[in-house]
Amino acid sequence: MDVLDAGRPDVDTALAPTPVGAPAGAPTGPARRPRRRAGGLLPYWLLLPSLVVLVGLLAYPLFSLVTTSFRQLDLRQLIRRQTVWVGTANYRTILRDHEFWVITFRTIAFALVCVAATLLAGTLVALLMRRLERGMRLLVSIGMLLAWATPTVSAATVFKWLFDEQYGVVNWLVTKLTPVDWSAHSWFDSKWPAFFVLGLCVVWQAIPFVALTLYAGLTSIPDDIYEAATIDGAGAWRQFWTVTRPLLKPIFLILISLSLIWDLKVFSQLYVITRGGPSRSTLLLNLYTYNLGFGVSRFGVAAAAGVIMVVITFLATAFYVRTMLRVQEEAL
């Protein structure tokens, strides 16, 4: 998985907002600015279709989310198509609900744990890839690609099967290879093992992007720096700390932000693996919101929960946006 060399780990590429599924590589853009014409009205015409789609289908629903959160929109109002304004009642309902706070805390904690695990493992894999010959490096890349490419619903289903109580291969391997007998060990009967499986599924798919991006960053650090450090007597750990880490810091920060955004949003894996069970103990914020709406048809309250979710996500990613804007100042 060769990556083009840009001379220094380029923050811009890693900064490109990428949903799951997009790798980043060092850019090979021209060294000079692209010359841009003043185009009169033409650029506006070109932008029009995208604006229509984005405003109509993203901005408008967002606006509608906020207004709906101030309405009482339960089944009765839904059927009768009534508009009943209740001010901040929905917000008060949610914020007073003890379970909401538990779930919010749980969502954030789960996301943080996943991000930490992903970053740690991703860094280790990237460092490993640096030490490998081309063939073995390709092997690792292919493995990661398979994990990355697997649709989340497929992955979730497979992990549910891997950890099946009776016929799952994990239980079988543990029983065979260790003195522990797990031939009927349930992973989904209680919160912590269930979260472990869920987290493992999420992290398994999240590591490849982080590892490959970091590897791209690592390869753009010239060897000479490491040579000089070695001559100066720095060992491997010291070199990592004083050479690698500062140079890769921008990429690290971006990866942390992106991972946080994605891991706060985990839905399909949760829906497939536990559906929030057992007894709502693995319920996370987005499934909670979904259930409020599509489960018990309390759309006003669900909208309020949705707004809160948006706010939390924005707060969590404010750093990312700020960094992006600052770094992109010139390029913009």
Add this chain to the structure above:
Amino acid sequence: MTALVPRRRRRKRGSVAANIAAVLVFGFFAFPVYWMASTAFKPAAQIRTFDVKLFPTALTLEHFRDAFNTANFWTFLRNSLIVSLSTTVLAVLVALLAATALARFRFRGRRAYLIMILVVQMVPLEALVIPMYLVLRDADLLNVLPVLIGTYMAFVLPFTIWTLRGFVAALPVDLEEAAMTDGATRLGAFWRITFPLMAPGLVATGVFAFIQAWNEFILALTLMEQKNQTLPVWLGTFKTAQGVDWGGLMAGSTILAIPVVAFFLVVQGRMTSGLAAGAVKG
């Protein structure tokens, strides 16, 4: 200044420890995928058994057949294909227009637009599902495939625009201008010179849009009726009357995964051959 000391390779490439680690890492990532496929092809007797076989000793297509025969499977598959392909084509077209504007022209509001594209990607789709559902319900537009395509377009568009902008910006302007001084019109120059150069970028971006659309779950789950959804929803809600059919589930997972894995492998080749998946500096 450097002495005549021969340069030593700092890192020992290909050390035994590293290679062992590499194999373990490969195993960690590849095993679940292997297990998915091998279960899909295993006869039922080898699945529901305490005597787990790591390698199937017999192969069968019965699970795939069962999957194909589930109610509405072909509808779901057809929907997924229609929606994903349409979303991809439309999104790439619209994004190309926007990317050209952003990369090639100076105009007021350019920065604002770019910032909007960035910010809009932060909004969690799960929150937007609620107003989308309500609005469409009021307009009696639920369970309408083109509408689903529209919503998918909205959610793949920001990333598609951003990526294509990088590709377009990386193309040299001079070629176009040279062609124009030779007498070609701007449109002609674009079509015959710029466009072919952009082809790899268009393909890569298109494939990523396709993958996102293909995998999408929550919108299809909520905006479409039960009998008319997409393949991921089919898989996520797959139940049979006789308890859990793991063979069928694995067959279904494999079916869902095949196009994506195939495309992914294709695009990875493209991705490494000179591109910027994002902003290009300068």
